[in-house]
Each structure stands twice: as C-alpha cells, then as structure tokens.
Amino acid sequence: MLFRSWAQVADPAWPDVARVPDHVGGTHLVVTRHALVRQVLADPVTYRPDNALDAVTPMPVTALRVLAGHRFRLPPTLANNSGASHPQIRAIVADALHPARVAAQRQWLTALVRDRVARLSAALDTGAPVDLYADLAADLPLLVLARLVELPDAPVGAVKEFARAALELFWAPLDADRQLALAAEVGRFHHVLRDFAAVGGGLAAELRAAGHPPDVVVGALFFLLVAGQETTSQFLTLLLHRLAGEPLVRAGLRTGEVAVADVVEEGLRLEPPIVTWRRVAATDSTLGGTVVPAGSSLVLWLGRAGRDPAVVESPDEFRPGQRGSRRHLAFGAGAHRCVGDVLARMEAAVVVAEAAPLLDGVTVLRPPWCPDNLTFRMPDAFVVRRSPGSPG
Helix, strand or coil: CCHHHCCCCCCCCCEEEEECCCCCCCCCEEEEEHHHHHHHHHCCCCEECCCCCCCCCCHHHHHHHHHHHCCCCCCCCCCCCCCCCCHHHHHHHHHHHCHHHHHHCCHHHHHHHHHHHHHHHHHHCEEEEEEHHHHHHHHHHHHHHHHHHCCCCCCCCHHHHHHHHHHHHCCCCCCCCHHHHHHHHHHHHHHHHHHHHHCHHHHHHHHHHHCHHHHHHHHHHHEEEEHHHHHEEEEEEEEHHHHHHHHHHHHHHHCCCCHHHHHHHHHHHCCCCEEEEEECCCCCECCEEEEECCCCEEEEEEHHHCCCCCCCCCCCCCCCCCCCCHHHCCCHHHHHHCCCHHHHHHHHHHHHHCCCCCCEEEEECCCCCCCCCCCCCCCCCCCCEEECCCCC
C-alpha cells in the first residue's frame, strides 16, 4: 500500500495515525491528518529528519561496496540535517534561489516554453503524437536550476538518468540485482559531483567559502539535483495530465475567470510529486492519541493531508481557488520546508500559462505511469494527439 500511496482512494475511516507494515520488512507509523502532519514537521526536536534520505530497502553489501568505491556519502546537509550546521547551509542555498533571482529567470523561461509549445502545436496539427513529458517538462527545471546555481556542465540526459536512479535506489522496493545496477549509476555521477564541488563556482563556491567540507558541498548539490529539479519536472507532467481532464478549468484559464496561480496551488494539493516524507521519533511521545515510542519511523502522508476534509472544502475535486486549496503540504513545513518552493511555483505558472492551450481537443494516448516508490511519483511519458475534427 505505502509504495503506491498516491493511488489510494480517500477513506474518511482511515485512522489519523496507523501502524502499517511495508513489503520490505519494515513497520511505519503513517500520519494522515493535515494537522498532525504539520505538527510533526514543525517539531524537529521530537521528530527528527535524520532518516529522510535512508534507503527504504536496506542495501546489500555488494551495492554498498560499489558506492564506497565512488566515495559516496550523504552527510547531514539539508533534508536529513537536524544539527547546528543546517541553518547556515539552508541560508546559502536559499540565497541562490532567492525570489528576486527566480523572478529574473521568468522571461527567459517563458520564451523557451513558448518556443517549445509552438513546435508541439505544429506537430499536433499534422496528426502526430507528442510526449509532453519528454518534449516539454522533463528538462525545464534542470535548465533553470543550472542558471541559478551554476551546476556542473553535464549532459542533461545524464543528469536526469542519475536523478531518477537515485530516487529509485533510496525510496523504492528493490531486489539486490537492481540495487547493484543503480548503485553503479548513482556512484559514477556522485564522482562527477565530487570533482565539481572542489572547483566549481556559484553555490559550490559559496559553500566552500563558508567553510563547509567537500562532502557537504556534494550533499547539497546531490539534493538539489535529485529533489530540486526532478520533483518539479514530475509535477509539471502530473499537472498537465490533470489539466487534460479538466476542460472547465482550461476554459476558465482562457477567459481569465480562473487564475494561473490558483491552478498551480490546486495542482500541488491534488497531484504533489512528493506524496510522503519521513521522520524518526527522538523521544517517546503521543501523536493524535497514539503512543509513539522513541526510534519509531513516521511516514507523513503529504498527499492524503492535502485531501483532508477538515482543511479543504471539496477535497477530491480540482477547484482552483477553493477554500483551503493553498494549505497543502506539498512543500512540507517548518525548518525543513522546501527551499525551492518559489522556483517550483514560477516554473509551474509559466507552463500552465503557455502550455494549457495545447490540451484543448487532444486525446491522451498514454497517461503518465508511476512506478512503486514510497515518496516520489516519478511519472514517465505523457503522450497526446489531436482528436480528429478538433481545431488546430
């Protein structure tokens, strides 16, 4: 159940906190209610982020040796850092993603998306199918992030393969052979990051200047590449797919009755790319009447929290601007709230404004498919074609 949590139908009878075994041998306390999820996220002392990047499927010695051969390490840096270094590291990364710097990228991104939409529209006019993931959404966040933080000059395809491999290696149920193959892929790219961390400019240089060791610089770059851009391209794909099935919302966008920003927020609420996040109980506590022993693994069901009827008026309907829509937890909350939320919102707003018209009069040939994963949706191809008789 946990590994396909985004596909679960909302059930009012689901308990606020439930002890749920997964199918790789672990047991988690799953927290579902919005108020309780927010309570955990807002209390990093009682519920620490130390396990946020732990592999869901324990790695065999063979895979660990491969990672060690590439000097792979993920020290406490951002998402998994409960120590004293976190505020300074976060502040440096936040400055690189400052709202003013993000806003400065909007014109460039709009021109890029507009050009791609024109080419995709022309292809649709010929009756050809187009893949809105591969040909529009997949690399946009990476291209923007590279401009903001001066990422290493690696081929886009290689970075995307690395990011998806890392999400699978650390958050999916896997057999030993698959873990070994993924460890080799992640380890090779981690070696590239290590070389860049020693000499690169931009964010890497800022972290070095602040006195942070190479492993921390690598960890920050790793997290940005894995969570900072891959999740946004996932969200763009999920949002476009959702909009394909919402003709009234698209009509409202055309007339201006529906605001782009409201569409983005409702998309984050209903189609978050990150559906769960983990914490570990540092001390014995009680959560929503449930005893939580120290050491317990908590899975915070962000996707279910966004559909909590105590927060949102119509929890299962895509109604931009409805009461509670913006209270989702797609970016988390508290000291570890996503530092790239402004960037992700800007990118999604540009894509909605420019690409939503592509969805008028199309037939979905292949909806995005998402593999088993505890935390990340990881959609793949989203293929559409102009419906016969539809205007171009």
